[in-house]
Amino acid sequence: MLTIDHLHARVEAQEILKGINLEVKAGEVHAIMGPNGSGKSTLCQVLGGREGYTVTGGSVQFKGQDLLEMAPEVRAREGLLLGFQYPVEIPGVKNIYLLKAAYNALRVHRGEPEADTFEFLALVREKLKLMQMDEQFLHRAVNVGFSGGEKKRNEILQMLILEPALAVLDETDSGLDIDALKVVSEGVNRLRSAQRAIILVTHYQRLLNHIEPDHVHVLYKGRIIRSGDKTLAHELERDGYQGIIEEAA
Amino acid sequence: MNAAESLTPPAETLPIEAHRPPAWLLDRCSQAAAEFAQRGYPDPRHEEWKYTKLRTLKNQSFVTASHAPMLDAADLERCTWPDLPSHRLVFVDGIYQPALSEPGDLPAGVQITSLAQAIAAGAVGLETVLGTLVDAQYSSFAAWNLAQLFDGALIQLAPDTCLQQPVHLLFIHSAQPTPQIYHPHSVIQAGQGSKAHILEHHIGLPGAQGFCNSATEIHLSANATLEHTLLQEHSEASYHIGNLFIRAQRDSRLISHNINLGGRLTRHDLNVDLCEPGAEAVLNGLFVVGGTQHTDTHTRIHHRAPHTRSDETYHGIADDQGRGVFKGRVLVARDAQKIEAHQHNANLLLSDKAEIDTKPELEIYADDVRCSHGATIGQLDPQSMYYLQSRGIDREKARDMLIFAFADEVIQRLPLAPLAKHIEHALQTRLPEGVSV
Structure with missing residues (x-):
C-alpha cells in the first residue's frame, strides 16, 4: 500500500528526514516511535503534503502512485488520511459541514453521487456513538473550545466516517487521559481491516497496550534505526531509547 | 439638478413645503439648507474623509425623483421574504408606496407610517423627535438630508408596547435612465419599556443608478430595547451615504446590525449617544467588497453617563480591487465612570489589490473604565x-x-x-x- 524509499526532507534549511525506508501492506498496523525531535511529525506532514516541508530525495508510492505529486486534498481522496497532533480550530465552520464536505469530496472523486442527507446523518450518528460523543458536537465549530481529548476523538470520528485506506495518526495519544485513550484506541481498532493499514506515530508505549501493532520502528535523527514486532515496544518501555540508540551507533 | 447646482443656496421652496409643514419644521429644514449651502461637500483633506474620496460622486449629475415608477410583483418579490412576516413600508426612489406597503395589524399605541403623511396630517409630538438628533455640524450629508426632507418612515412605539414581527422599511431604488438622488429620512421613537426590531433595507433593482443620502434618527426612552438592522444591497452603480443618530436613555438597549454588501461607494456613520446610566449599545457589522467597490463605516459611540456599555464587532472582507474602511471612535466623558466599551474589528484581505483601512480611536476622560479594542487585517489562515x-x-x-x-x-x-x-x-x-x- 505504501512504500517509502530513501526519503529525505527538510523544513526550511534544516534536513530532518535522512533516508527513510518503510513498507506498509494492507491489513498491517505499524507503530513509529522515537524520542522528541527524531522526525516523527515531519514524516507525517510530508505524507500529508503540508507546505513548507520539502522533499529533497527519495520517493513515496501510495497504492502504486507517486504520492508526492498529489495535492493534499487528492491524497485524502485517494485514501491517505492524516490525524493531526494538534487539530486546527476553525471558527465558524461547523463540524457537520466539514464532515459532509469531506465525505462528498470523497464520493465525487470516486464517481459516486453526493450523499443523501438523511443517510449521511444516520452514518454520522452511528459513529458518534462509537466515539461516545454528543450530537451537539456536530453543530459546534470545528475544534473550537474542544478539550484536548475532544479534539482527538474528533479526528478519529472523521476517520471512521471517511474510512481511509491508510490512516496516519500523529501522536493521537498525547494529552489523553486513560479513559479518553481507551475510547480513541477502540475507534482506531474499529478501523482495522484486511484492506486497510494504519501508521501510529507515538512517543509513548502506552498507546500500544490498546492497539496492538504488527510492526514497530524506532526513528532517530531522521532514520529508522531499528524495526521489529510488538516486543520491540516492550523493550523500549523497559530500557528506554538509549540502549537502542547506542546499539545502532 | 446636478451636484454643482445642488450646492447653490437653497431654492425658494424646500421639498418639505409640499406637505404644509409647521413653522418649526420649515425652520429646521431651512437652517439645514443654509448649513449645507455653506459647507458643501466635505473637504477631502478632512480627517473623517481621509480614505473615502468623493470625486466621482461630485462629478455625477443626479435628478430628484419626482414620482416613483410602478413596480410589479416580481420586483417586490426580490426584496421580501415569504417566511419573514413583517410590518412593511415600501418606498421607491424615496417616495412612499401605499399600494405596496402592508403595515399590518398593529398593537394599540404603535404607529408605523410615512413621515410625509404624518406631517401632512398635522401629527403632533414630532417637534421633539424630528431633526433633533441630526448633527448638521458633524456631517454635510446629514444637513443635506434634512434640507431635502421629503419622506421616510415614522415609527412610534408607545410605552410598554412590543412588536412581535419586525418592521421592514424597504427602500427600493428603481432602474431609471438618468441617475437619481433621494434623501429618505426616518424617525424611530421607542417609548419607555417598548421593544421592536426595525429592518432598514436599502436595495437597488438591476440597473439602478444614483445616490441615496439617508438619515435615521432613533430615540430610545428608558428601558426600551430596539434592534436595528441596516441591510444595504444597492446595485453596483449606486452611491449611498447614510447617517444614523441614536440617543439612548436610562437602561435602554440598542442592538445594531450593519450589513453592507452592495453599492459602488457607500459610507455609513453611526452616532450613538449613551446619555444615561445603564444604556447599552451592541454594534455588529459586516462588509463585503469586490470589483472596485468602496465601503466605509464610521461608528462614534459616546459614553456620556456612568455605567453605560458598548460592545462592537465589525468584520470586513475585501477582494479584487475592493476597498473597505472602518473607523471606530469611542468617547468616554469625564463623569462617565464604570463604563465598559469593547471594540473588535477583523478584516480579511483576499487579493493583492484590495485594501482595508481600519482605525480604532479611543478618547477617554474618565479614570475608572473598562475599555478594549483590537483590529486585525489578514489573509486566510494557512493552517485552517x-x-x-x-x-x-x-x-x-x-x-x-x-x-x-x-x-x-x-x-x-x-x-x-x-x-x-x-x-x-x-x-x-x-x-x-x-x-x-
Whole structure:
C-alpha cells in the first residue's frame, strides 16, 4: 500500500528526514516511535503534503502512485488520511459541514453521487456513538473550545466516517487521559481491516497496550534505526531509547 | 439638478413645503439648507474623509425623483421574504408606496407610517423627535438630508408596547435612465419599556443608478430595547451615504446590525449617544467588497453617563480591487465612570489589490473604565486551509468555507433566521465554489 524509499526532507534549511525506508501492506498496523525531535511529525506532514516541508530525495508510492505529486486534498481522496497532533480550530465552520464536505469530496472523486442527507446523518450518528460523543458536537465549530481529548476523538470520528485506506495518526495519544485513550484506541481498532493499514506515530508505549501493532520502528535523527514486532515496544518501555540508540551507533 | 447646482443656496421652496409643514419644521429644514449651502461637500483633506474620496460622486449629475415608477410583483418579490412576516413600508426612489406597503395589524399605541403623511396630517409630538438628533455640524450629508426632507418612515412605539414581527422599511431604488438622488429620512421613537426590531433595507433593482443620502434618527426612552438592522444591497452603480443618530436613555438597549454588501461607494456613520446610566449599545457589522467597490463605516459611540456599555464587532472582507474602511471612535466623558466599551474589528484581505483601512480611536476622560479594542487585517489562515485540504476538500472550496465562516460569525448574530439565511445566500452567490450550511 505504501512504500517509502530513501526519503529525505527538510523544513526550511534544516534536513530532518535522512533516508527513510518503510513498507506498509494492507491489513498491517505499524507503530513509529522515537524520542522528541527524531522526525516523527515531519514524516507525517510530508505524507500529508503540508507546505513548507520539502522533499529533497527519495520517493513515496501510495497504492502504486507517486504520492508526492498529489495535492493534499487528492491524497485524502485517494485514501491517505492524516490525524493531526494538534487539530486546527476553525471558527465558524461547523463540524457537520466539514464532515459532509469531506465525505462528498470523497464520493465525487470516486464517481459516486453526493450523499443523501438523511443517510449521511444516520452514518454520522452511528459513529458518534462509537466515539461516545454528543450530537451537539456536530453543530459546534470545528475544534473550537474542544478539550484536548475532544479534539482527538474528533479526528478519529472523521476517520471512521471517511474510512481511509491508510490512516496516519500523529501522536493521537498525547494529552489523553486513560479513559479518553481507551475510547480513541477502540475507534482506531474499529478501523482495522484486511484492506486497510494504519501508521501510529507515538512517543509513548502506552498507546500500544490498546492497539496492538504488527510492526514497530524506532526513528532517530531522521532514520529508522531499528524495526521489529510488538516486543520491540516492550523493550523500549523497559530500557528506554538509549540502549537502542547506542546499539545502532 | 446636478451636484454643482445642488450646492447653490437653497431654492425658494424646500421639498418639505409640499406637505404644509409647521413653522418649526420649515425652520429646521431651512437652517439645514443654509448649513449645507455653506459647507458643501466635505473637504477631502478632512480627517473623517481621509480614505473615502468623493470625486466621482461630485462629478455625477443626479435628478430628484419626482414620482416613483410602478413596480410589479416580481420586483417586490426580490426584496421580501415569504417566511419573514413583517410590518412593511415600501418606498421607491424615496417616495412612499401605499399600494405596496402592508403595515399590518398593529398593537394599540404603535404607529408605523410615512413621515410625509404624518406631517401632512398635522401629527403632533414630532417637534421633539424630528431633526433633533441630526448633527448638521458633524456631517454635510446629514444637513443635506434634512434640507431635502421629503419622506421616510415614522415609527412610534408607545410605552410598554412590543412588536412581535419586525418592521421592514424597504427602500427600493428603481432602474431609471438618468441617475437619481433621494434623501429618505426616518424617525424611530421607542417609548419607555417598548421593544421592536426595525429592518432598514436599502436595495437597488438591476440597473439602478444614483445616490441615496439617508438619515435615521432613533430615540430610545428608558428601558426600551430596539434592534436595528441596516441591510444595504444597492446595485453596483449606486452611491449611498447614510447617517444614523441614536440617543439612548436610562437602561435602554440598542442592538445594531450593519450589513453592507452592495453599492459602488457607500459610507455609513453611526452616532450613538449613551446619555444615561445603564444604556447599552451592541454594534455588529459586516462588509463585503469586490470589483472596485468602496465601503466605509464610521461608528462614534459616546459614553456620556456612568455605567453605560458598548460592545462592537465589525468584520470586513475585501477582494479584487475592493476597498473597505472602518473607523471606530469611542468617547468616554469625564463623569462617565464604570463604563465598559469593547471594540473588535477583523478584516480579511483576499487579493493583492484590495485594501482595508481600519482605525480604532479611543478618547477617554474618565479614570475608572473598562475599555478594549483590537483590529486585525489578514489573509486566510494557512493552517485552517491545510486542515480542510487534508480532509479531501480542495483549495477553492476550503477558501470559500473559511471566507463564509468569517462573515457568518456576524450574520449569525441576527435573530431573524430568514434574514440571516438571505444574507448568507447573497454571500454564497459571490463565492465561486458556493457553500451550503
